[in-house]
Amino acid sequence: MTYTPPPEVIERYAKLLIDYALGEGEGIKPGDVVQVIANEDARPMYAELCKAVWRSGGHVLENYAIADDSDNGLKRSFLELASDEQLDFFPLTYVKGLFEQIDHYVVVESVRDPHALVGVDSAKLMRSQQAHGPAYEIVMSKIAAGKLTWTGVLYGTPGMAAEARLSVEQYWEQIIKACFLDDADPIARWRECNAELETQSNWLSSLPIERIHVEGEDADLWITLGEQRKWMTGSGANIPSFEVFTSPDWRGTEGWIRFNQPLYYNGPLIEGIELTFEAGRVVKATATTNESLLKEMVAVDGADKVGEFSLTDSRISRVDHFMANTLYDENTGGEFGNTHIALGFALPFCFSGDQSKFGELSESLGFNQGPTHTDIVSTTDRTATATLRDGSQLVIYKDGKFTL
Numbered sequence: 001m002t003y004t005p006p007p008e009v010i011e012r013y014a015k016l017l018i019d020y021a022l023g024e025g026e027g028i029k030p031g032d033v034v035q036v037i038a039n040e041d042a043r044p045m046y047a048e049l050c051k052a053v054w055r056s057g058g059h060v061l062e063n064y065a066i067a068d069d070s071d072n073g074l075k076r077s078f079l080e081l082a083s084d085e086q087l088d089f090f091p092l093t094y095v096k097g098l099f100e101q102i103d104h105y106v107v108v109e110s111v112r113d114p115h116a117l118v119g120v121d122s123a124k125l126m127r128s129q130q131a132h133g134p135a136y137e138i139v140m141s142k143i144a145a146g147k148l149t150w151t152g153v154l155y156g157t158p159g160m161a162a163e164a165r166l167s168v169e170q171y172w173e174q175i176i177k178a179c180f181l182d183d184a185d186p187i188a189r190w191r192e193c194n195a196e197l198e199t200q201s202n203w204l205s206s207l208p209i210e211r212i213h214v215e216g217e218d219a220d221l222w223i224t225l226g227e228q229r230k231w232m233t234g235s236g237a238n239i240p241s242f243e244v245f246t247s248p249d250w251r252g253t254e255g256w257i258r259f260n261q262p263l264y265y266n267g268p269l270i271e272g273i274e275l276t277f278e279a280g281r282v283v284k285a286t287a288t289t290n291e292s293l294l295k296e297m298v299a300v301d302g303a304d305k306v307g308e309f310s311l312t313d314s315r316i317s318r319v320d321h322f323m324a325n326t327l328y329d330e331n332t333g334g335e336f337g338n339t340h341i342a343l344g345f346a347l348p349f350c351f352s353g354d355q356s357k358f359g360e361l362s363e364s365l366g367f368n369q370g371p372t373h374t375d376i377v378s379t380t381d382r383t384a385t386a387t388l389r390d391g392s393q394l395v396i397y398k399d400g401k402f403t404l
Contacts, residue, residue, distance in 0.1 A: 013045065034103065045108050129372055212385070226249025253281075260379060280306075302371065308340075337397075
């Protein structure tokens with residue numbers, strides 16, 4: 001019989017998301033409209049999320065789907081059957097109307113088969129993804145206006161646990177620990193944790209950083225911060241979130257970096273990734289597994305530039321095991337914390353100016369645009385040294401810890 005967490009854990013989990021994670025740490029307000037997105041493998045979680053919204057006086061827009069696997073998955077069937085016209089279709093009227101209606105959305109990730117899309121035509125997959133690029137602009141414009149919040153969370157499945165080489169119960173133990181669900185008051189614990197993270201992000205934002213040099217046995221990379229930038233924390237946008245991140249000026253990325261964590265790219269696994277940048281673009285991309293897929297990925301317009309740079313302090317993160325899931329693996333603590341970048345679109349909330357002007361200024365400031373945002377993670381020992389505007393240097397991250 002498949003392990004299912006105790007009902008009180010699921011109820012606590014749902015309350016944490018609706019009453020804390022949404023609303024940037026403040027929860028929803030009576031009358032707010034919340035879209036709840038999950039599939040059938042996360043049924044207990046989906047039900048509790050809907051109840052939590054109703055208990056808090058909100059309205060639910062339901063989005064409940066069948067789970068994808070290699071035999072019956074709709075996503076795979078679509079990619080195998082779709083014509084070019086179908087691949088290029090984007091329901092613009094529907095998506096505009098949906099995001100006009102909702103105030104928040106919560107996405108529950110529960111993957112039945114992590115390799116359900118192995119063998120599909122990757123060109124068709126990327127074409128379909130590009131067709132949905134307008135959704136990014138619609139969502140990000142409302143987020144930038146302060147009128148939309150979201151949270152993404154994980155519901156463990158046997159398939160995901162097996163990928164992480166854990167039993168389902170062990171996998172859930174990791175989720176429970178990482179989300180403070182083993183605490184009588186997870187919301188209070190997250191507020192304490194986020195206060196620590198904000199101390200780090202405020203410190204970094206106060207520094208007049210021009211460039212950051214990321215060094216290690218597997219990295220020699222320069223990141224240019226750019227003008228009107230600030231460092232951010234998750235603030236409920238993902239649970240768990242222990243990272244401190246920014247969206248740099250993509251035009252100033254130079255050097256090379258290797259990643260020891262695999263990338264699950266829509267099913268197929270890419271391992272041993274190494275990227276070389278010149279004048280802000282990926283000029284060389286290699287991998288020990290599925291290198292051709294990596295090359296196809298960075299060939300997409302905008303996916304060859306950095307949209308995010310992130311660091312995680314090992315002292316704060318409660319994620320200490322590989323979870324075969326980007327949400328967790330990009331927040332890994334362990335011995336050396338983690339360093340990660342995302343290829344693809346930049347995050348508008350890392351713009352320190354007037355958010356209403358982000359759209360008109362983003363291109364000139366080097367905030368990358370694109371239809372995708374792909375995080376690639378390394379947990380190896382790295383040192384990050386900032387060059388300040390006066391030419392002086394300051395080590396900001398070493399041995400998996402911020403130096404504040």
